[in-house]
Amino acid sequence: MRRTSWLAAVLTVLALCAVLGARHSFAKEEPRPVPEGAEFQRFLFAATLEGALEDGLPDELARVVLEQDAEGRYRNFVYACPVCTPVIAGLLAFGLRGEYEYSVKGELFFDTSRVPERIVAELRSASIAERRLGVEHLVDRWVRRRVELLRLDDAERALWRDAMERGRKKGMAMLEKQHAADGSGPNDDMETCPNCDGSVDAFGRR
Numbered sequence: 001m002r003r004t005s006w007l008a009a010v011l012t013v014l015a016l017c018a019v020l021g022a023r024h025s026f027a028k029e030e031p032r033p034v035p036e037g038a039e040f041q042r043f044l045f046a047a048t049l050e051g052a053l054e055d056g057l058p059d060e061l062a063r064v065v066l067e068q069d070a071e072g073r074y075r076n077f078v079y080a081c082p083v084c085t086p087v088i089a090g091l092l093a094f095g096l097r098g099e100y101e102y103s104v105k106g107e108l109f110f111d112t113s114r115v116p117e118r119i120v121a122e123l124r125s126a127s128i129a130e131r132r133l134g135v136e137h138l139v140d141r142w143v144r145r146r147v148e149l150l151r152l153d154d155a156e157r158a159l160w161r162d163a164m165e166r167g168r169k170k171g172m173a174m175l176e177k178q179h180a181a182d183g184s185g186p187n188d189d190m191e192t193c194p195n196c197d198g199s200v201d202a203f204g205r206r
């Protein structure tokens, strides 16, 4: 190769490095926009569906998480909470998998339950406060897994954590509003939302 061609090749590589380097530092300095709306919903929906599949959540435990009162209201979720809603949707989607496994006997997506014993014991407890703790620990685990999977950097984690905090704030306001004075509400005995707490805890306690 002639000397000028070598020089051109070296300059091209250097220019490419400069462009890639600039893009890289731009990506580090400018974290992704604040996650909210559909992106926020999708994150929790995906975390839940993926977490339940990865954990091979037994139907018996899924039913505990989605426990309803006599009027069909969820006992472990806050109605219209921005965190609870996509978690419910993820679990309902998980529950639909049996509908299209026409010729498959048993489970298609997992072989055994990987739900930690501590969480299984909490979900099987006779106390609803304990069961809600189990829900909180499951959601914490599932959101944590998704964060690891997406390889979010520190700035992105901070954005998501703040978004979860905002979601929890809205959820807590809903919960307070829904507490029935006569004790007839499904969450009258719920002090904090297990799904909101689990989602925030997944980013580490401050």
Ligand SMILES: [Zn+2]
Pocket (backbone or CB within 6 Å): 077, 078, 081, 082, 083, 084, 171, 193, 194, 195, 196
């Ligand atoms: Zn909630």
